[in-house]
């Protein structure tokens with residue numbers, strides 16, 4: 001959506017006429033201003049701009065504090081992570097970038113945080129849960145409209161743990177080069193944070209949209225909305241030379257089986273020809289095996305690609 005059409009924004013002021021950039025909502029000559037309305041915050045969000053150096057400094061503070069306060073992470077390339085770390089990180093973003101005004105307006109009790117090891121391509125997602133509409137017992141009486149949405153931020157633990165692990169190449173997330181796993185997590189969290197505030201204020205969000213990219217750039221310095229984290233397929237081809245279509249061998253129940261790699265997610269899906277198996281579009285029957293990449297032995301790098309059941 002175009003920034004000019006943003007719902008709820010009343011007055012557009014030039015960016016340089018805003019409060020000094022050190023405070024999101026601002027303190028007026030030592031007096032705390034009245035509690036901002038959600039509209040006032042939404043207006044600030046579409047206008048606010050921080051200098052680059054200031055963004056980097058605040059991101060650095062969050063990095064250090066998350067690490068310092070965590071009960072799971074022992075280093076920036078952590079090997080354990082907890083949903084509390086993500087919750088705390090989000091709170092710190094609110095403190096550093098929104099004067100701790102944003103999450104109280106959204107409502108902390110509406111927010112859930114978690115990690116998923118099943119997300120093998122998407123680095124993060126923000127799920128909005130809408131409560132089912134309850135039928136009124138007195139249909140002639142209009143029930144008050146309440147906002148009962150809940151928001152859930154989920155990050156892919158698989159993709160985070162694969163960064164700075166066994167594939168050695170620069171990691172770029174949202175256009176920014178990351179120096180460690182925690183920085184990669186911050187970039188994904190920032191991206192989902194923008195989804196969260198867009199969903200809350202405008203009830204719609206798209207990272208390919210102008211408003212999203214404007215916010216992500218002005219607050220967090222993002223120049224891209226994609227990640228370049230290491231996927232299982234890349235890990236498989238770089239470390240084990242295994243890709244979709246490869247012929248591989250592996251041990252199963254004391255015997256050695258060989259078959260085709262048909263899919264690579266957390267593990268490889270290997271199709272082994274067997275008359276008891278499902279019939280595929282090449283006319284043969286295959287059994288499926290889900291094998292960890294490191295258990296595969298490459299027989300032939302590339303055969304026929306993409307078999308599907310028929």
Ligand SMILES: [Zn+2]
Nearest residue numbers: 191195206207
């Ligand atoms: Zn997105």
